Amino acid sequence: xxxxxxxxxxxxxxxxxxxxxxxxxxxxxxxxxxxxxxxxxxxxxxxxxxxxxxxxxxxxxxxxxxxxxxxxxxxxxxxxxxxxxxxxxxxxxxxxxxxxxxxxxxxxxxxxxxxxxxxxxxxxxxxxxxxxxxxxxxxxxxxxxxxxxxxxxxxxxxxxxxxxxxxxxxxxx
Numbered sequence: 001x002x003x004x005x006x007x008x009x010x011x012x013x014x015x016x017x018x019x020x021x022x023x024x025x026x027x028x029x030x031x032x033x034x035x036x037x038x039x040x041x042x043x044x045x046x047x048x049x050x051x052x053x054x055x056x057x058x059x060x061x062x063x064x065x066x067x068x069x070x071x072x073x074x075x076x077x078x079x080x081x082x083x084x085x086x087x088x089x090x091x092x093x094x095x096x097x098x099x100x101x102x103x104x105x106x107x108x109x110x111x112x113x114x115x116x117x118x119x120x121x122x123x124x125x126x127x128x129x130x131x132x133x134x135x136x137x138x139x140x141x142x143x144x145x146x147x148x149x150x151x152x153x154x155x156x157x158x159x160x161x162x163x164x165x166x167x168x169x170x171x172x173x
Contacts, residue, residue: 051091051153053120055161056082061129063169064145075134077103077166079149083110083128085120092118092154096130099148103132108151143168 061080110118
């Protein structure tokens with residue numbers, strides 16, 4: 001039972017204190033570095049599980065126009081994007097809003113999807129269209145303006161398309 005003899009342990013500690021210290025340092029930093037690598041790996045996995053989209057604005061289909069609806073005048077806005085789901089998730093776009101503009105009567109449609117839930121499948125391209133109305137027309141001159149458009153997906157994540165150009169259009173009857 002020399003293994004339990006305290007004199008042997010004291011002698012080993014005195015002789016090998018440097019080796020023991022190096023082992024403890026290696027274990028400590030290995031644990032810290034390995035733990036941070038594990039955390040980074042989990043973050044990468046979590047990030048890859050979120051949906052990501054590529055938006056290409058179809059400028060000929062993105063416009064605004066004035067409509068006379070008795071007794072007032074409203075602005076009707078329409079935007080069209082070719083949207084590609086560049087993630088590994090199936091997700092739906094559920095809502096949109098324009099930064100700095102109060103809109104009503106929101107309509108969001110996804111064409112190219114046979115799914116009634118309008119899921120955007122990975123690596124597939126879809127046509128996404130928005131329509132809405134604005135009641136305040138004072139100060140809006142017939143010209144183009146840019147607005148940031150925010151889409152929300154079924155996971156609650158927001159996807160911004162910055163400075164979308166909405167051109168003014170008139171339709172002659």
